[in-house]
Amino acid sequence: MTLRDFDAGAFLRNHWQQTPLVIRNAFDHWSNPIEPDELAGLACEDCVQSRIITRLEQAWELEHSPFPESRFTQQARAPWTLLVQSVDHHVASVAALLDLFRFVPNWRVDDVMVSYAVDGGGVGAHFDHYDVFLVQGLGRRRWEIGALCDDDTALMPHDGLRLLADFQPTEEWILEPGDILYVPPRVAHRGTAVGDDCMTYSIGFRAPSRSELIEAWADDMVPDLSDSDRYEDPRLARQDNPGEIGADALERMQGMIAEVLLDQPRFARWFGQYNTAPKHPEIDWRPEHPASADDIRRWLAAGTPLVRNPASRFAFIRQTPSSVLLFADGHCFACRDDAADLAQRVCADAQTVVAPDCAPATLELVAALFNEGSLAFDCPD
Secondary structure, three states: OOEOOOOHHHHHHHOOOOOOEEEOOOEOOOOOOOOHHHHHHHHOOOOOOEEEEEEOOOOEEEEEOOOOHHHHOOOOOOOEEEEEOOHHHOOHHHHHHHHHHOOOOHHHEEEEEEEEEOOOOOOOOEOOOOOEEEEEEEEEEEEEEEEEOOOOOOEOOOOOOOOEOOOOOOEEEEEOOOOEEEEOOOEEEEEEEEEEEEEEEEEEEOOOOHHHHHHHHHHHHHHHOOOOOOOOOOOOOOOOOOOOOOHHHHHHHHHHHHHHHOOHHHHHHHHHHHHHOOOOOOOOOOOOOOOOHHHHHHHHHOOOOEEEOOOOOEEEEEEEOOEEEEEEOOEEEEEEHHHHHHHHHHHHOOEEOOOOOOOHHHHHHHHHHHHOOOEEEOOOO
């Protein structure tokens, strides 16, 4: 499945983080990746985050997973929507959707949320702080677009939902299966199912806030800072007024902070690990039995391809023409030469074949990634 007649360069120039775009009949051949019953089954599992949002006459009701199976056989009281997060982590056909949007760097990808709604179901008017592609899977959905929002935009009082208090749509479309709506950050939008069995795939992108980055970066740095590394002023001059905090002192103290914050090599290593940390660390993807070097060599000799775990996050940072830092699920691997080539290939491709006569460092890298659950061998059943 591919995007048909889609110019990624033109999209990035003219729409990305700028204006919404509807792409009609976007795929060469659209096939809905997951059935409603399978989605409901995921929502019943303890390790899957999901919600049911019901639109009542004067309010919105929010329920959190896991749900009993009987929840989906109850008589509906009002229009409702099931939202299941990170479905790409559990269903390969849903994860394959992400390959269509690789014109955006992998490190920006968050996950694929899948929604199922009955007639009239939706989550209300809202805005997101990130870009999203909304792919219509089954049924039909009416999408309304409104104004650009900010932190001062009025919200309805609700503990679990951030719904707009006053939504005035300016554009409206009804999406059919295989249509896509792109919505930039902070653009108000509302989706409403038109008929039953409405499924939408929300491909969201990560957009870390300045406060998140500063807090997480500082939390990582502070344990390594020495308590004896303190402010000094050996050439202290007498001040006219002892109550003044002098400009020289302020500059020196700010410089103490900036020297650490602007350590670019350390920041690069930290951000690679931070950005690729598992979204759901409570799920252990490691194989039941770790593989030995002999096991790895045997699979490679058989030509068995390596496949990425759909739940794993991979990225790399180039250091020299022949070396990179590979990041996988929060781990950092320094790679050179043949291993660096493999690192770049597993970041780019969902499936990779490794030569059986690869260098020892490459074999070691494959074993480490396999035993962490980041890569697996696509062995026939």
